[in-house]
Amino acid sequence: xxxxxxxxxxxxxYAQIVTAIRRKIADGTYPPGSxxxxxxxxxxxxxxxxxxxxxxxxVLQLRGIIDREHGKGSYVKAIPPVGEEExxxxxxxxxxxxxxxxGAAVLExxxxxxxxxxxxxxxxxxxxxxxxxxxxxxxxDEPCELVxxxxxxxxxxxxxxxxxxxxxxxxxxxxxxxxxxxxDHVVERLSARHPLPHEIDVFGLSKTAAVLxxxxxxxxxxxxxxLVIDVALPGTMHELEDAYSL
Amino acid sequence: xxxxxxxxxxxxxYAQIVTAIRRKIADGTYPPGSxxxxxxxxxxxxxxxxxxxxxxxxVLQLRGIIDREHGKGSYVKAIPPVGEEExxxxxxxxxxxxxxxxGAAVLExxxxxxxxxxxxxxxxxxxxxxxxxxxxxxxxDEPCELVxxxxxxxxxxxxxxxxxxxxxxxxxxxxxxxxxxxxDHVVERLSARHPLPHEIDVFGLSKTAAVLxxxxxxxxxxxxxxLVIDVALPGTMHELEDAYSL
DNA sequence: AGAGTCAACTCGACAGTACGAGTTAGCGAC
DNA sequence: GTCGCTAACTCGTACTGTCGAGTTGACTCT
Numbered sequence: 001x002x003x004x005x006x007x008x009x010x011x012x013x014y015a016q017i018v019t020a021i022r023r024k025i026a027d028g029t030y031p032p033g034s035x036x037x038x039x040x041x042x043x044x045x046x047x048x049x050x051x052x053x054x055x056x057x058x059v060l061q062l063r064g065i066i067d068r069e070h071g072k073g074s075y076v077k078a079i080p081p082v083g084e085e086e087x088x089x090x091x092x093x094x095x096x097x098x099x100x101x102x103g104a105a106v107l108e109x110x111x112x113x114x115x116x117x118x119x120x121x122x123x124x125x126x127x128x129x130x131x132x133x134x135x136x137x138x139x140x141d142e143p144c145e146l147v148x149x150x151x152x153x154x155x156x157x158x159x160x161x162x163x164x165x166x167x168x169x170x171x172x173x174x175x176x177x178x179x180x181x182x183x184d185h186v187v188e189r190l191s192a193r194h195p196l197p198h199e200i201d202v203f204g205l206s207k208t209a210a211v212l213x214x215x216x217x218x219x220x221x222x223x224x225x226x227l228v229i230d231v232a233l234p235g236t237m238h239e240l241e242d243a244y245s246l
Numbered sequence: 247x248x249x250x251x252x253x254x255x256x257x258x259x260y261a262q263i264v265t266a267i268r269r270k271i272a273d274g275t276y277p278p279g280s281x282x283x284x285x286x287x288x289x290x291x292x293x294x295x296x297x298x299x300x301x302x303x304x305v306l307q308l309r310g311i312i313d314r315e316h317g318k319g320s321y322v323k324a325i326p327p328v329g330e331e332e333x334x335x336x337x338x339x340x341x342x343x344x345x346x347x348x349g350a351a352v353l354e355x356x357x358x359x360x361x362x363x364x365x366x367x368x369x370x371x372x373x374x375x376x377x378x379x380x381x382x383x384x385x386x387d388e389p390c391e392l393v394x395x396x397x398x399x400x401x402x403x404x405x406x407x408x409x410x411x412x413x414x415x416x417x418x419x420x421x422x423x424x425x426x427x428x429x430d431h432v433v434e435r436l437s438a439r440h441p442l443p444h445e446i447d448v449f450g451l452s453k454t455a456a457v458l459x460x461x462x463x464x465x466x467x468x469x470x471x472x473l474v475i476d477v478a479l480p481g482t483m484h485e486l487e488d489a490y491s492l
Numbered sequence: 493a494g495a496g497t498c499a500a501c502t503c504g505a506c507a508g509t510a511c512g513a514g515t516t517a518g519c520g521a522c
Numbered sequence: 523g524t525c526g527c528t529a530a531c532t533c534g535t536a537c538t539g540t541c542g543a544g545t546t547g548a549c550t551c552t
Contacts, residue, residue: 012505033468038532049507054533062308064431067467070533071514077430078469089490172492183492184323185310190488192438192458192481208454210481212438218492221313223278223324235438235456242436242488244335246418246429246464258535284502295537300503316503317544495552502545508538515532522525 013048017056020046025065025076036066036074064245090240091186091216094147094229099135099166107202109133109164111153118150121217121228131156135166136202143203144237150228155179171227181220183227188216192235199232210235259294263302266292268311271322282312282320310491336486337432337462340393340475345381345412353448355379355410357399364396367463367474377402381412382448389449390483396474401425417473427466429473434462438481445478456481 011019024030037045042053057074060066068074099106112132119126130150137145149171151161159178160167167174175181191213195205205211211232218227233240257265270276283291288299303320306312314320345352358378365372376396383391395417397407405424406413413420421427437459441451451457457478464473479486 014505040532051508052506055505057533068533069514071516071531073515073532078465078467089488092490092492095492185489185491187487187489190436190458190486191484192456192479194456194481210438210440210456212436212458221324233438238437240436241433242335243431243433244338245431246338246341260535286502297538298536301535303503314503315544317501317546319502319545493552495550497548497550499548500546502543504543505541507540510537511535513532513534515530517528517530519528520526522523 013046014052014055014059017042017046017048017053018059021056021060022065030076032076032078034076036076038073089186089188090214090231090233091188091218091229094149094216094231095172095183095218095227096170098168098170100168103138104166105136105138106164106166107134107136110162114150117215118228118230121225122150122152123225124152129153131162133161144234146199146202146232148230150230151226155181155226175226181226184219184221186216186218188214190214190240195232195234203232203234205234212238212240214240259292260298260301260305263288263292263294263299264305267302267306271311276322278322278324280322282322284319335432335434336460336477336479337434337464337475340395340462340477341418341429341464341473342416344414344416346414349384350412351382351384352410352412353380353382356408360396363461364474364476367471368396368398369471370398375399377408379407390480392445392448392478394476396476397472401427401472421472427472430465430467432462432464434460436460436486441478441480449478449480451480458484458486460486 010016021030021036025032030036036042036057039050039053039057042057043050046053057066057068060074061068064077066074066076097104109132111129113127114122114124114130116126118130119128122130124130130153133149133151135147135149136143137147149161151159155175156162159174161171161174169177172183175183193211193213194207195203195209195211199205199211200207200209203209212235214229214231214233216229216231217225218229220226256262267276267282271278276282282288282303285296285299285303288303289296292299303312303314306320307314310323312320312322343350355378357375359373360368360370360376362372364376365374368376370376376399379395379397381393381395382389383393395407397405401421402408405421407417407420415423418429421429439457439459440453441449441455441457445451445457446453446455449455458481460475460477460479462475462477463471464475466472
């Protein structure tokens with residue numbers, strides 16, 4: 001769809017209906033638990049065909065905002081659950097964070113020999129050079145999150161990942177802009193463990209403290225691991241929250 | 247849709263197309279990265295209308311199996327990511343597990359005064375009676391997961407939650423069958439912590455071991471918390487895995 | 493050889509129609 | 523009052539058809 005300078009972009013009709021209904025839910029016209037007008041009524045209200053209304057209702061259902069029951073109608077769900085796309089995921093948060101302005105300090109960055117776990121994830125020999133970027137996040141001057149990002153050497157070439165300066169855009173935007181790289185999905189592993197020596201130093205933890213550890217592999221569209229993100233969260237300071245439909 | 251004894255259930259046409267295409271992806275007819283036949287070709291192949299084909303392709307796209315590009319066609323994605331609905335979530339796993347046959351031992355069950363955190367989640371006073379069910383899971387005779395489920399007293403009435411016998415169906419099925427209760431969504435919190443005294447006993451852990459703790463609130467369709475599930479996973483034995491699209 | 497045009501192909505959106513299946517309320521019979 | 527039937531309402535599936543917009547390759551002209 002091309003838009004000339006003099007024209008206003010009009011969203012598809014079904015999207016406009018989604019927006020209108022969401023607005024009415026938000027302003028209390030259709031409160032939680034209430035029934036929406038039938039499809040036939042919405043056809044009249046919006047002056048569109050039934051398949052267009054159905055499509056809008058299907059979108060609302062997919063987003064967990066309404067339930068549709070055959071023969072009965074559509075109902076506003078009580079509490080829109082935190083949409084699964086909106087819930088915080090540690091790896092995604094790291095990729096989308098802008099270091100400048102977020103209390104982030106780059107502790108070190110540059111080529112390093114790949115430790116065994118990272119080498120395995122990239123499919124390179126242990127000790128092969130990869131680029132490492134270690135960033136410490138603080139809140140109210142208290143260190144709270146240690147992020148170590150690893151990238152294959154060829155991928156990091158030409159980017160600022162290996163420079164010990166805070167990035168001015170998110171990692172995702174930076175790699176998209178400089179390398180045309182698009183991320184497809186993430187696989188994260190969460191564990192409870194004791195801190196590593198450098199974590200003990202950075203956070204001032206005891207050797208037996210409990211740490212929430214997150215190791216995330218970032219895949220591009222061809223199924224290749226393009227980044228490994230290793231995050232350490234001291235257990236005394238962090239809970240991760242996750243919401244999902246049943 | 248009613249099915250008489252002499253008739254075979256036929257899935258909707260669009261669902262049959264989804265299944266057929268998924269089978270061809272799995273058997274290598276359409277390998278990762280390859281282009282699917284055009285909509286028009288699929289219309290001829292399956293002898294259906296174009297909106298029916300489009301609907302099947304939209305389902306495949308929603309499931310992250312294909313990408314559709316306007317003007318170009320549909321492409322099989324490289325690695326179907328673990329579907330977000332298929333990834334393991336601790337709370338969901340507990341609700342869907344059948345205790346009998348799964349190495350589950352019921353350690354205790356019955357009415358207990360609500361501890362502060364549980365009381366807060368149910369909106370009852372601390373110390374009010376609630377039903378508690380504590381189950382230990384073992385693998386190869388080694389304890390590996392301790393699950394404590396809490397239910398409001400009225401909800402547990404008439405169910406087997408307060409009986410120290412393994413359930414013969416999953417908790418979800420049991421409450422659906424006995425109470426007509428339907429779960430809507432779960433909000434989980436994950437943390438790294440040290441073990442509680444009873445966890446030290448059950449797992450034979452040291453006082454400073456790292457434990458992955460999961461506390462899940464289960465909501466029904468009206469937004470009420472109907473169950474609290476508290477899971478302790480010794481850090482030496484467990485990682486949780488989570489996959490999501492970007 | 494390069495640029496522009498056009499036709500054929502592709503998907504996105506929309507309208508209208510029809511039939512089947514599930515639900516509910518009203519009415520009549522007992 | 524209760525039960526059964528029916529009509530009206532509801533959503534699920536599927537079809538036919540049209541138009542618009544994006545992509546690509548072949549052909550023509552300079």
